[in-house]
Amino acid sequence: MRRITRIATVGVMSAALALSVTACGESSSSSSSDTSSDSKGGKTAIAYDIGGRGDQSFNDAAYAGLHRAEKDLGVKGTEAEPSEGESDADKVQRLTSLARAGNNPVIGVGFAYAPAIEKVAAKFPKTTFGIIDDSSVTGDNIANIVFNEEQGSYLAGVAAAKVTKTKKVGFIGGVETPLIKKFQAGFEQGVKDTDASVNVLPQYLTQPPDFTGFAKPDLGKAAAQGQLDKGADVVYSAAGLAGTGAIEAVSKAGKWNIGVDSDQYKQEGLKAYKESILTSVTKDVEDSVLNLIKSIKDGKPQSGEVRYGLDKDGVGLSVSNPAFTKMTEVIAAVDKAKKGIVDGTITVKTTP
Amino acid sequence: MKKFDKDRLILGFAGPVLALVVAFVLTTLVLLASGTNPVEPYRLMFEQASYSDVQVLIINQAGTYYLAALAVAVGFRMNLFNIGVDGQYRLAAMMAALVGASVDLPGPLQILLIVVVAMLVGAFWAGIAGFLKTTRGVSEVVATIMLNSIATALIAWLILPKNFGDQAAGSNNLTTGKIPESGWFPGLSMGVEAGEIYGFTFVAAACGLVYWFVLNRTRFGFDLRATGASESAAQASGVSAKKMVLTSMLISGAVAGLAGLPTLLGDTHTYSLDFPTGIGFTGITIALLGRNNPLGIALSALLIAFLDKASSALDQFGYEKEIATIMQGLIVISVVVSYELVRRYATRRQQQKVGEELAAGHALTTEKEAAL
Numbered sequence: 001m002r003r004i005t006r007i008a009t010v011g012v013m014s015a016a017l018a019l020s021v022t023a024c025g026e027s028s029s030s031s032s033s034d035t036s037s038d039s040k041g042g043k044t045a046i047a048y049d050i051g052g053r054g055d056q057s058f059n060d061a062a063y064a065g066l067h068r069a070e071k072d073l074g075v076k077g078t079e080a081e082p083s084e085g086e087s088d089a090d091k092v093q094r095l096t097s098l099a100r101a102g103n104n105p106v107i108g109v110g111f112a113y114a115p116a117i118e119k120v121a122a123k124f125p126k127t128t129f130g131i132i133d134d135s136s137v138t139g140d141n142i143a144n145i146v147f148n149e150e151q152g153s154y155l156a157g158v159a160a161a162k163v164t165k166t167k168k169v170g171f172i173g174g175v176e177t178p179l180i181k182k183f184q185a186g187f188e189q190g191v192k193d194t195d196a197s198v199n200v201l202p203q204y205l206t207q208p209p210d211f212t213g214f215a216k217p218d219l220g221k222a223a224a225q226g227q228l229d230k231g232a233d234v235v236y237s238a239a240g241l242a243g244t245g246a247i248e249a250v251s252k253a254g255k256w257n258i259g260v261d262s263d264q265y266k267q268e269g270l271k272a273y274k275e276s277i278l279t280s281v282t283k284d285v286e287d288s289v290l291n292l293i294k295s296i297k298d299g300k301p302q303s304g305e306v307r308y309g310l311d312k313d314g315v316g317l318s319v320s321n322p323a324f325t326k327m328t329e330v331i332a333a334v335d336k337a338k339k340g341i342v343d344g345t346i347t348v349k350t351t352p
Numbered sequence: 353m354k355k356f357d358k359d360r361l362i363l364g365f366a367g368p369v370l371a372l373v374v375a376f377v378l379t380t381l382v383l384l385a386s387g388t389n390p391v392e393p394y395r396l397m398f399e400q401a402s403y404s405d406v407q408v409l410i411i412n413q414a415g416t417y418y419l420a421a422l423a424v425a426v427g428f429r430m431n432l433f434n435i436g437v438d439g440q441y442r443l444a445a446m447m448a449a450l451v452g453a454s455v456d457l458p459g460p461l462q463i464l465l466i467v468v469v470a471m472l473v474g475a476f477w478a479g480i481a482g483f484l485k486t487t488r489g490v491s492e493v494v495a496t497i498m499l500n501s502i503a504t505a506l507i508a509w510l511i512l513p514k515n516f517g518d519q520a521a522g523s524n525n526l527t528t529g530k531i532p533e534s535g536w537f538p539g540l541s542m543g544v545e546a547g548e549i550y551g552f553t554f555v556a557a558a559c560g561l562v563y564w565f566v567l568n569r570t571r572f573g574f575d576l577r578a579t580g581a582s583e584s585a586a587q588a589s590g591v592s593a594k595k596m597v598l599t600s601m602l603i604s605g606a607v608a609g610l611a612g613l614p615t616l617l618g619d620t621h622t623y624s625l626d627f628p629t630g631i632g633f634t635g636i637t638i639a640l641l642g643r644n645n646p647l648g649i650a651l652s653a654l655l656i657a658f659l660d661k662a663s664s665a666l667d668q669f670g671y672e673k674e675i676a677t678i679m680q681g682l683i684v685i686s687v688v689v690s691y692e693l694v695r696r697y698a699t700r701r702q703q704q705k706v707g708e709e710l711a712a713g714h715a716l717t718t719e720k721e722a723a724l
């Protein structure tokens with residue numbers, strides 16, 4: 001008896017499973033398909049990297065670009081955030097439904113979107129897809145927005161080596177990925193080229209696939225504390241939201257911070273610690289997003305690799321802290337290094 | 353006899369249903385308390401789930417979850433808490449991808465090789481915890497948690513370009529290289545719009561049948577359940593508890609090793625830095641909710657996958673997708689509470705029934721005695 005009921009339930013179950021698949025109707029995209037034409041200013045969609053908006057860093061910079069496009073160009077923006085631990089299939093579905101809804105461009109923030117963009121871009125040849133931090137997937141309708149992070153970090157290294165008194169500077173990386181290693185490589189080279197006697201203490205918060213190193217300020221705080229204890233008096237944190245914890249710890253100890261991605265001296269969320277933020281290595285994600293949206297509006301969509309380096313001020317070192325601009329000798333050294341990189345006399349490594 | 357079965361069935365369903373209702377009510381309260389519209393998010397989620405491409409996502413995700421939950425359930429039946437499924441499947445998927453990318457055999461053999469490697473690696477990683485438990489008495493909970501972190505570190509090291517990893521030019525990702533096409537598991541296409549259901553999802557379903565058969569219809573399964581119910585009693589009847597602990601850890605790990613394969617063989621064909629994580633922990637939720645029953649686990653896997661996928665578009669409509677996360681958390685709490693409530697109710701009911709039967713039976717015999 002029991003066996004029969006069990007078998008019956010298994011049967012019902014598999015039937016239900018089959019039904020749920022076949023009885024399905026339209027797809028999420030076909031229902032909302034006004035592919036035909038855009039609204040007045042056009043529609044733009046951004047799919048964020050892990051952390052999403054509010055990370056005071058990478059994603060927020062992309063949002064700032066979208067926000068400016070909404071204000072200046074009159075486009076309508078849509079935002080989408082990933083779930084933790086999701087697979088490529090989820091990203092493909094997200095980008096597909098965004099593209100089908102008539103958004104152009106569709107921008108994927110972060111290298112993790114590369115495989116998904118490659119698949120979806122082939123299906124929507126008339127839509128431009130932007131991907132930030134990746135140039136491995138290519139296509140006529142893919143704009144690969146990449147930055148020379150190592151160049152900006154090199155300048156930070158120059159400044160750190162000039163400012164340090166203990167001859168020890170810290171580097172905190174969020175997650176040990178090739179991208180963050182570019183920051184470390186540039187920083188270390190900048191320090192060593194300026195003053196070979198200065199030691200860099202590199203530390204990463206987490207190892208992939210654990211990406212909490214970009215998200216948890218307490219991890220950044222603990223790491224910064226450790227570096228301060230070892231005698232570092234300048235700490236450069238390239239760790240997204242986790243970096244805010246490092247900034248807090250360093251500020252409380254009365255030492256110097258170097259921020260990352262946005263000009264963190266000006267950031268509302270870090271107001272209490274801004275005096276300690278000597279400078280920030282900026283990565284102009286904001287303008288890169290705005291430029292991409294603008295290029296579509298102007299009818300000349302960007303395509304292929306769009307590189308932002310020191311020469312185009314795509315990366316750089318911010319000078320909004322008056323304490324920093326007063327250090328004329330440091331500023332002079334930074335400017336000299338910048339000139340060297342732009343005219344090619346200094347080449348910066350991308351791996352440590 | 354028949355009536356007893358019906359009771360059991362009703363009671364079996366009462367637990368999860370009660371839990372889901374409680375979780376649903378609590379989530380609605382949270383929505384109300386945070387000042388959000390309490391109905392709209394649900395409507396949006398059901399609307400999402402009515403789309404064919406989201407349905408395919410749900411089915412595929414459920415298949416992955418199902419394997420992870422089966423792995424956890426094997427441990428649970430033996431009274432072992434394998435928290436390490438997460439590390440086991442990630443390491444297994446990574447090693448399987450490595451082997452798969454460096455060998456090129458004809459179709460079925462290539463897939464078989466990848467599957468076998470994944471199972472062996474998973475079993476090996478779980479086996480470490482089993483070995484520590486049987487020889488040194490280390491709690492498998494502690495050992496597997498630590499092995500998760502070690503797996504993360506090990507993978508991060510192995511995937512470095514100077515070791516076995518591969519970094520494509522211009523990419524900021526690290527991969528294990530692409531598995532040749534012979535190692536791609538064919539899927540069931542649901543049309544261009546909807547995408548395809550991973551072939552491995554059906555393997556997952558088959559694993560559920562095997563799980564049911566082995567546990568309920570073989571001597572090994574009986575030994576396993578007996579040892580789980582009472583180690584000393586099983587020992588007294590001639591089952592080696594140590595051997596059972598080690599074997600079930602190995603099986604749990606081998607099944608866990610399969611959990612990464614639907615994605616690996618059906619979609620990405622490579623292990624990269626952004627390979628899905630956390631499936632092992634979701635598997636614990638699902639095994640709990642499904643009461644270690646293969647059918648219950650299947651339904652729970654579908655439910656959790658539905659919550660995941662249907663909620664992921666909520667933010668595009670101005671709602672927080674974390675609603676689904678809150679709901680999943682509440683489900684876990686209410687599952688534990690409601691199962692305990694139902695269990696107590698069932699025990700009391702059984703006691704009552706036995707009492708009644710005894711009273712009735714006693715009356716009967718006295719009548720007989722009287723007749724004599």
